[in-house]
Amino acid sequence: MPTDAGRKSSPTGAVVAVLCLAGTTVSLQQTLVVALLPSFAELLSLSTDDVSWLITATLLTSAVATPVVARLADMYGKRLMMIVCIVLMAAGSLIAALSSGSFALLIVGRALQGFSSALIPVGISIMRDQLPKEKVSSAIALMSATLGIGGALGLPLGGLLFSHFGWSAVFWLSVVVGIAILVAVIRIVPESGVRTRGRFDLVGALLLSAALTCLLLVISKGAQWHGEVVIALLVAAVAILAVWFPYSLRASQPLVDLRTSARRPVLLTNLASVLVGFALMANILLTAQQLQLPPVAGGYGLDALSAGLAMVPGGLAMVVFSPVSGRMINRWGGRITLLTGCAIMGAAYLGWAFFGHSMLAVVTGSTIVMVGCAIAYAAMPSLIMANVPITETASANGLNSLLRALGTSTASAVIAALLAGVTHEVDGVQVTSPLAYTITCWIGLAVCLAAGVLVWLVPRDAAAPLEADVEAAPAPRKAAVAQAGESSEIVVRGRVLRPDDKPHPQAVVTAVRLTGEPLDWARADNAGAFSLALPGRGRYLLIANADAWTPKSQVADFQDPDTPMIVHLGGPLLLTGTVTQAGAPVQGALLTLSATTGEVRATTASGADGSYLLRLPPPGHQILTVLGPDLRATRAVKIFTTTQSAICDIELEPSGSTADES
The missing domain is CATH 2.60.40.10 (Immunoglobulins)
Structure with missing residues (x-):
């Protein structure tokens, strides 16, 4: 981390404010248009399925852009890539505002707006690089909370702008906000000096982008498209990922470092992120449906604007609890904080399932879920960044953001299908059954419990060295420590x-x-x-x-x-020993090392003094077989290798074959 002396000229509060405003813009791009979809279908004479591409286009671009831009940020500069994303977002908003109702231009504009999704992981990484250590957790918590702020404000704001100024006003607002944030980033946010060198993994980016596109099309369009198309896309996604995984393991500098991502803390946190994202979107969809559906369908009959206003408390609660999340991370660490967030969300869904029979109960349950989400979302980047190289924080946060987006996308498909499928008849019309709301609550509870189990399995944070350790250190070490940093x-x-x-x-x-x-x-x-x-x-x-x-x-x-x-590095770890027969060394004996599952790992021959040398295999049970030079005497022994060099001497019988275990 930078020293305090190196940060005095940095306007910490201004940097946090600009980055958080950028984060709010990301979620606004996702929700501002939602309220306009029915109107677009009528104005452009399109089907609901066609109009939904205004959401799908942004979703696809977001999924592709987030890991790619995050990796480029680690390599070429985080502030630079933020500027690129803001410019593309503003350009997309301008194209949509000037489209004059052209559906093709609207799709292009919405696709470009999807680049804004990378602003959050890149912005979080800038916070780690630029802010004092004691302020990083609270700043990350606030930026994570901006997802809820924009999500809660987007629905009523979009409806308000449309009703008073027309649909183009929504995109003009994004243009103005984009330009303002661009100027603020250029003037206030410093460029990070923490970068990694190397070549960009273009092949890996293309493969991952193709796989994500196929997968998200299945998730978002699977309910509307024919089964053959969905199956073909799913098979294509699996096939591309089957190529991408081994390629990334062999690549010198892969787009996604799978070895680092497979580390237990990172892997479990990312898996929990998918589930927390699912629980968040389930809450938003459930609340919006219950508030807007007519009373005969178990709802409360609010219009889109009123329903959006009823969801504002949830977004504001995320802001209020963001500093609490930061203090929790500083005191108890990311693991306990994330567990707490999952527990609060699960408790909210449990209470909702039993007592969610009034509008007040629905709004209260939704708000408590958002509080738990604020705490959980704040902890995820802290856990990720604590377990990945500092020069790869943007890439790691980008992957985490992508997985959260996959969780929210999956929830959209699952919950929408559930609410449409669990119906009952009222006055001869099939409407959503109140049972669907209860089932959704139980699903939300199950998802939160599963996320909690994953987080519980994350290793506890290692204890930091005590200050007394420094004071008790010898004088040369204290002098070296004082000099460093x-x-x-x-x-x-x-x-x-x-x-x-x-x-x-x-x-x-x-x-x-x-x-x-x-x-x-x-x-x-x-x-x-x-x-x-x-x-x-x-x-x-x-x-x-x-x-x-x-x-x-x-x-x-x-x-x-x-x-x-x-x-x-030191030398290779070895398995060595001597082959003897009747107490004399055996030259030219064949030694074969094989796994207990049958694979031959290595072979060699003993030297003039009977000695042999084999590269140490992975830890576990192995079988070492010796064949004498007369091709008759042989012996097999079972050994157990660890992570240290080992010695195994073998005495050959005069003839025949034996099998021993040692």
């Missing part, structure tokens, strides 16, 4: 090499203060290159590790960030 945050680069000076791809390098405080870590690319973000110039402990290789540590003095650091 005096300047602003720096990004240092280097390469991981094997003992033979060849690069080691996918090795992991960890940076630690000389008092033991963890700072950052990075995974080397296929050329062995890595980047680390450190608090400032000074001395740090570096630890290099790779599977099946001996880890190695060293103290590195980073006075010139532009000078690459060379980090060496």
